Amino acid sequence: MYVAVKGGETAIEHSLELLADRRRGDRDVPELSLRQIDEQLALAVDRVMTEGSCYDRELAALAIKQARGDLVEAIFLLRAYRTTLPRFGDTLPIDTARMVAERRISSTFKDVPGGQVLGPTFDYTHRLLDFALMANGEHPAAPTAPVDTTNDLPRVGDILEREGMLEPPPSAENDAPAQDITRTPLTLPASRPVRLQNLARGDEGFLLALAYSTQRGYGNNHPFVGEIRFGAVPVSFVPEELGFAIEIAEIDVTECDMVNQFAGSHDVPPQFTRGYGLAFGHAERKAMSMALVDRSLRAGELSENATAPAQDEEFVLAHSDSVEASGFVQHLKLPHYVDFQSELVVVRTLRAEVEARLQQAAE
Amino acid sequence: MTQIDAAQERRQRWLSVLAQASAEQVATLWQRLGPAPAYSVLRQPEIGLVMVQGRISGSGASFAAGEMTVTRAAVRLTTGQLGIGYVGGRHPRQAEIVAALDAMGQMPEWQRRIEDQVVAPLAADADARRRRRASKAAATKVDFFTVAREAGT
Numbered sequence: 001m002y003v004a005v006k007g008g009e010t011a012i013e014h015s016l017e018l019l020a021d022r023r024r025g026d027r028d029v030p031e032l033s034l035r036q037i038d039e040q041l042a043l044a045v046d047r048v049m050t051e052g053s054c055y056d057r058e059l060a061a062l063a064i065k066q067a068r069g070d071l072v073e074a075i076f077l078l079r080a081y082r083t084t085l086p087r088f089g090d091t092l093p094i095d096t097a098r099m100v101a102e103r104r105i106s107s108t109f110k111d112v113p114g115g116q117v118l119g120p121t122f123d124y125t126h127r128l129l130d131f132a133l134m135a136n137g138e139h140p141a142a143p144t145a146p147v148d149t150t151n152d153l154p155r156v157g158d159i160l161e162r163e164g165m166l167e168p169p170p171s172a173e174n175d176a177p178a179q180d181i182t183r184t185p186l187t188l189p190a191s192r193p194v195r196l197q198n199l200a201r202g203d204e205g206f207l208l209a210l211a212y213s214t215q216r217g218y219g220n221n222h223p224f225v226g227e228i229r230f231g232a233v234p235v236s237f238v239p240e241e242l243g244f245a246i247e248i249a250e251i252d253v254t255e256c257d258m259v260n261q262f263a264g265s266h267d268v269p270p271q272f273t274r275g276y277g278l279a280f281g282h283a284e285r286k287a288m289s290m291a292l293v294d295r296s297l298r299a300g301e302l303s304e305n306a307t308a309p310a311q312d313e314e315f316v317l318a319h320s321d322s323v324e325a326s327g328f329v330q331h332l333k334l335p336h337y338v339d340f341q342s343e344l345v346v347v348r349t350l351r352a353e354v355e356a357r358l359q360q361a362a363e
Numbered sequence: 364m365t366q367i368d369a370a371q372e373r374r375q376r377w378l379s380v381l382a383q384a385s386a387e388q389v390a391t392l393w394q395r396l397g398p399a400p401a402y403s404v405l406r407q408p409e410i411g412l413v414m415v416q417g418r419i420s421g422s423g424a425s426f427a428a429g430e431m432t433v434t435r436a437a438v439r440l441t442t443g444q445l446g447i448g449y450v451g452g453r454h455p456r457q458a459e460i461v462a463a464l465d466a467m468g469q470m471p472e473w474q475r476r477i478e479d480q481v482v483a484p485l486a487a488d489a490d491a492r493r494r495r496r497a498s499k500a501a502a503t504k505v506d507f508f509t510v511a512r513e514a515g516t
Binding site: 049050053054055056058059082085086087088089090091092093094095096097100101102103110111115116117118119120142143144145146147148155157158168169170171172177178179180181182192193194196197200201231232234235237239241242244245246247248249250251253255257274276278280 | 371374375378379382383409410411412413414415416417418419420421422423424425426427428429430431432433435437447449450451452453493494495496497498499500501502503504505507
């Protein structure tokens with residue numbers, strides 16, 4: 001008996017052409033430019049850069065265009081592209097205290113030094129569809145106010161830390177770059193830096209759901225937003241040819257320092273503990289979810305009962321990556337004809353045995 | 364400060380300003396600078412990645428936050444000066460121009476011109492860009508009204 005093992009080449013080719021055709025859509029509608037995507041769908045670009053784990057606005061915009069707006073597919077495209085590039089090295093750690101902040105809020109202190117700067121946020125919108133946007137009108141520039149250059153933005157965490165009310169973050173023993181899971185595979189138990197890298201690349205929907213679960217009681221961790229800030233930070237890198245640091249770029253990042261209640265343990269007095277989130281671009285929901293999950297994964301370290309999914313390191317870290325998850329779920333579409341044939345044979349045999357037994361019993 | 368320190372500080376500042384400027388602007392100012400001395404390209408512009416490090420809670424141990432694209436190039440003037448260019452993003456032409464400017468900056472006769480005609484205008488543009496952004500943000504700073512308590516004490 002012959003079994004079809006090849007075929008479909010022409011169908012596949014035509015499918016790719018149909019995909020390109022559908023991507024372009026109605027030819028009477030102007031084609032989107034990458035600049036338009038970057039400028040006007042900026043938060044989609046931010047998400048693709050964060051989870052694609054590659055800061056490059058133009059590439060992220062291209063990935064979004066190619067993926068027809070499917071952001072998980074765009075993230076996959078960006079991840080695939082980055083594997084073709086050589087690695088020049090690690091940057092120096094970014095210093096978010098040097099941020100030119102466009103937004104900075106704290107929900108723990110009203111009168112935080114440096115003030116509450118709302119920036120561009122959906123928080124105060126009424127979530128009513130704005131039909132004025134359908135009309136394509138010019139929009140006036142935002143109002144401005146004098147900038148107080150002497151007014152820096154101290155971290156809220158540092159203020160509480162000085163009082164001893166808040167645990168300081170783990171300090172670096174030697175300031176060598178952290179382990180990198182794109183080079184050394186993830187092993188468990190994972191260090192906090194490794195967990196943070198995994199969460200930074202992790203799917204926003206997955207982390208949001210886990211973060212929500214902790215608030216609903218599955219690993220409750222009593223959070224407050226110590227601080228969220230969004231803005232531009234310089235990236236410093238030491239090229240080996242030079243031997244000194246230069247600022248190779250300024251990138252936008254969102255940072256969330258979450259402050260959590262902690263009753264204390266036999267060797268630590270009651271104090272507040274923290275979870276941390278960092279994302280490329282403006283991505284508050286992601287940074288907050290990351291911070292909540294970072295904190296819940298510290299259950300073991302803080303001698304808390306780890307009973308909930310969000311506290312289970314293996315469960316969280318192994319399922320956070322949308323590229324892996326999407327690949328494994330979607331591989332079910334590939335031909336499983338032989339697998340299925342063999343299972344069909346097994347089930348038929350079992351059924352025949354059962355029927356035979358029933359018949360025997362009836363006789 | 365020794366001469367070597369001063370020279371390194373100048374290179375550091377120039378390379379940082381040039382890397383953060385837009386590729387178009389760097390190319391325009393390079394054109395306006397006039398004929399540059401001859402150089403050979405030691406390292407063709409090459410696009411790669413660096414891993415951006417973050418710090419836990421902004422000030423603690425570092426972790427790998429995610430990569431970013433970078434372009435680098437290296438040139439040598441026929442008079443021997445070696446120039447290095449590293450710029451964020453994918454900008455081969457900019458990386459080569461930055462490397463050439465870095466090499467030329469090591470020649471005293473070019474320093475003043477490059478400082479005045481390229482680096483200073485780009486630094487001023489970058490400052491203006493940051494100020495524009497900060498001034499829009501400043502308009503969204505919350506002023507809390509204080510409510511006087513009822514007299515009674």
